[in-house]
Amino acid sequence: MRALKLSIIPCIILFLLATLIVPRISFSQVQPNAHFTYCGDINEDGQINIFDLLEMLHLLRSEPENDRQRQIANVDKSEDGDVNIFDLLALLRLLRTGEPEKIYWGLGSVLSEDGTEIVYQVQGSGSPALVFVHGWVCDKSYWDNQVPYFSEKYKVVTVDLAGHGESGLGRTDYTMEAFGKDVVAVVEELGLDQVVLIGHSMGGPTILEAAIQMPEKTLKVVVADFFHNIEDFWPQEVVDQYMAWFNADFAATCINFVSTLMFVPATDSSLIEWILADMSSAPPEVGVSSIENIFGVINGGDTLAFKEVQAPIVCINSDMSSTEVEVNRKYNPSFDAVEMSDVGHFVMLEDPETFNRLLDEILVEFERGTVLSEDGTEIVYQVRGSGSPALVFVHGWVCDKSYWDNQVPYFSEKYKVVTVDLAGHGESGLGRTDYTMEAFGKDVVAVVEELGLDQVVLIGHSMGGPTILEAAIQMPEKTLKVVVADFFHNIEDFWPQEVVDQYMAWFNADFAATCINFVSTLMFVPATDSSLIEWILADMSSAPPEVGVSSIENIFGVINGGDTLAFKEVQAPIVCINSDMSSTEVEVNRKYNPSFDAVEMSDVGHFVMLEDPETFNSLLDSLLVESGYPGELSVSSLASTGNNRSLPIIMGLTESDIKYIEKMLDRLNLTSEEESIIRQALNGTITGPILPKASxxxxxxxxxxxxxxxxxxxxxxxxxxxxxxxxxxxxxxxxxxxxxxxxxxxxxxxxxxxxxxxxxxxxxxxxxxxxxxxxxxxxxxxxxxx
CATH class of the missing domain: 2.60.40.4070 (Immunoglobulin-like)
Structure with missing residues (x-):
């Protein structure tokens, strides 16, 4: 406002078992102030298991239709318009990460410090949590264009402040400090340790107050279209006149105030109509009190709050009026801002794509980390998403983590995705005398240990292949699978030593020119996009020569025999996704590791994940799903099997369903007791035909x-x-x-x-x-x- 100037069947069977053996915990016992909240550990046994997830399904399906429809977007991970076991498995993936904790889904409520009921909504998972706070006489729905986008990577919380949306009324004074306490109450109710506070308009001073009240939890404050110039006050006579109009006729004044000051010619007329109708329908006592307090903020109150906030403050402002960064930095040196064009005050509604991109860029620092490798070299990595196992992507020779940019958004919807810059590459440190595969493997291990990852799938392109073999050898207990992109076509196919020697002489004489010749000659096909070739050649040839020369020499050592030794030592399955530029000799490679398998891609060169990302992602996704990732099924306690003879008919299990679960039993981390119970359930007698209700x-x-x-x-x-x-x-x-x-x-x-x-x-x-x-x-x- 400153701009005014699981596998499906185990779950089904366990659901029936749960109803027979496990006491049903009513949701009201767990969360007495909740309207409709999904809580990860519903039965509060210290773990998130299949019973908790099935309780979510039970609660959802017992809700009135209107409430149910409101929740489907939160839980319908399979995007089929309904909520079913597949969606619960997607939740299980997200919930079973790290230490057991309560994770909430859907609508909930909490009492603020003064007893006012505050309604909030939660979607997604991840840390830090993003807490979105609406503006004056708006509500949490004003963030509807942000919730789906950011909940793919973060836990997203939207709040209705007191007197707004679905939250309670009754305050005599709707101050920024009290609104800040509303936000704090939600953060504490959800047990959030680290938050980024994001507020639009009046939500800006509100989240400043919240940040002051919980400095240890607040990592950053992001404000949408407020704080353009905190030294720019409104004349008191103007404030007094507006307050007189608001007190006389709130709705009419609201429409005039907003329509006159908050839009630009480019603002969509239907959006304007909706905003005016919505804001003018707010309770007058809330609108009048809160706008009076906003004027107080504009006329000096924000300068005090700015000084007290310890977290960095960033604005995403409309350029309707300029943002005076240096003026604002006098009160908080951390202040920064970015401006959006052709939008009015409601920046996140008028151009959500640009707003989301800018906010994403502001948040990227929370995905980046560093760790020292065994030899003291700084290794930079990036993390996005959540879930187990984690996928650790390792780039190739003189490349960097950005070569996986087409994979990160896709896989971070389901997994924790880690991309690594190996030593001497990308943003990581230099200084090694010898860039060996073993040392690169230690870089990967250092990142895995720094992040406390218990189970990983290692994915490496080109030189990243032998690198992740070394990492897998160093951490066999953590490595579930090794996936290599375009390497290990035939590990008995050596390069003649005279060819290696000639290349090394050329690399030592002129690294950049030889790199361009080497890559352009050997690594592309006619179908490879010319602009992609140009970018790759420019990027790879600009690498530090000492890194490129040392690492390519070690790659030649791998090609000429080193990989046969590493193959034998790796305990995890090895799978390649290779270009068919040259054939993959599966049987040859299996002589050194019987688990080896491969799939080939056509019409692509060496950079398979860049040249055809859709096919590569589908292949990798299928390899992960085929392996049963992610998903351990854990059962709290199973005392007896009960009478399960009719389970298949009750749950509508088909013959193929039963075969599917029997196949999956070999891949799930079940105890012998759990497996025995499921098998007994599967073997129950089917006494009648199964008549499906839908295709x-x-x-x-x-x-x-x-x-x-x-x-x-x-x-x-x-x-x-x-x-x-x-x-x-x-x-x-x-x-x-x-x-x-x-x-x-x-x-x-x-x-x-x-x-x-x-x-x-x-x-x-x-x-x-x-x-x-x-x-x-x-x-x-x-x-x-x-």
Whole structure:
């Protein structure tokens, strides 16, 4: 306002077991002030387990329809318009990270210091938490364009201040200090240790007050369109006139005040109409009291608060009026600002894409960290997302962590993603005399230990491949899988020593020129984008020559025999996602590590994750899902099996469902007792037909597969349906029609042998299979590994 000037089936079975064996904990017992809050550890046994998640499902489905619909966006991770077991597994991924803690989802409430009920909403997970605070006579819905975006990476909390939105009324004076206490009450209720406070308009001075009240928790204060110049006061006669108008007719004055001062010509007219209608409908006593206190802030109150705030203050302001950074820094030296063009006062509503990008850039510092490697070299890393296992991405020769930029947003929705700059690369330190794979491996281990990661999947491109082998050897108990992007095609294929010697002579004589020649000659295909080639050549050739020369010499040592030794020592499975520029000799590599497997990508060169990120991400995603990541299932206590004979029929388990869970039992971290109980439940007698109520397209089993896989689908109760089931490649080309006929009610299965319509074997990679039955259309992915 300053601008005014799990695998599905274990969960289903355990749900039934939970209802039989575990006392049901009512939600009101856990959170008496909650309207509708999802709490991770509902039964408060010190761990977040499958019973807690199923209680969430029970609560959600027992809510009135209007409340239920309000919550679906929070929990519908599978984005199918409903909340089901798949969504709970997604929550399990997020909840089962770090030490057991309470994690809240949905709407909740808490009493502020004066007893006023404050309503808040929570979505996502991660640290620090982002606490969004609305402006004058607005509410938490004004952040609706930010919540989905930022909850993919952070725990996002939106607050209705007292007298606003769904929160309580009754105060005689709606001051910034009292509003600040509302925010503090929510932060304390949720047990948040580190927060970034983000406030729009009046939310700005509100979060300053909150930051003053909890300095140890507040990492940063971000203000949307306020504090343009804190020495710029309003004349008292203007303030007095406005207060007279507000007291006489709040709604009319509000409309005039906002429409006159807070928009630009580019502001969307429908947005203006909605804002005016919404703000003018606020309780007059709240609007009048709070605007009077805002005028007090503008006319001197903010200078005092600025001085007391210990956290850095950053503004994202409209350029309707300029932001006087140096003036504001007189009161808080940390102050900084960035401006947005062609927007009015409601910057986050008028241009949410730009606002989100700017806020993302402000928050990036919370994702970056440093640690000293064993030899004292500083290693820089970046973290995004949450979940277990963590995915640790390691770049290639004379590259850096930015080469994974197409993977980080995709995988951080489901996992904690760590990208590392190896010593001498990117932002990490220099100074080594010998840049060996073993030393690079120690860089990775240092980051893993610094972050306290218990389970990791190591993913390395090119030189990152032998690097992560070394890391896996150094931490076998933490490494679940090693995934290598375009390396280890044939570890018996050595380079002639005279060729190595010649290259080393050229690298020593002129590193940059030789790097350009080496990379451009050997690492691209005709389909590689020319602008990408240009960027890669410029970037790699600018590396410090001493780093590039030393590390390429060690890479040649790996190629000519060193990798055979490392292969034998790695205990985790090794999988390659390789370009088909040269073939991958799976059987040769398996002589040195029987777990070795590979999948190939077509029409790409060496930089597979940059040249075709969609296919690479799909392949990597499938490799992780096939491994059962993420997801341990933990059961609090199972005293007896009870009578489970009818479990399959009660839960509508199909034959393929049962086969699926039997396959998954080998991958889940279950005790022998838990596994025994589940198997007894699966073996119960099915006494009647299963009549599905809706069409369902199941995930193919096995997946990935070679040479064949089974696809299950159901046709709902009613007349026969015309069903088509077709397979496409990622470009949308039809590969094979598996089904195209009328099907009766029930579950059906079809086998695909990996051939096209002509009977030719298709290449390894990701394929889409799509089912249509009446208005029902669903598409899933499958992967062929060869």
């Amino acid at each position: 369902i397209l199941g995930q193919n089993v096995p997946n990935p597969f070679n040479p064949s896989t089974t696809v299950s689908f159901t046709v709902p109760v009613g007349p026969s349906h015309a069903v088509s089931l077709k397979i496409f490649d990622l470009r949308g080309k039809l590969i094979r029609t598996l089904v195209n006929e009328l099907k009766e009610t029930g579950t059906h299965q079809v086998i695909w042998d990996g051939t096209d319509e002509s009977g030719r074997k298709v290449a390894s990679g990701v394929y889409l299979y799509r089912m249509k039955a009446g208005e029902f259309v669903q598409t899933r992915k499958m992967v062929i590994l060869k």
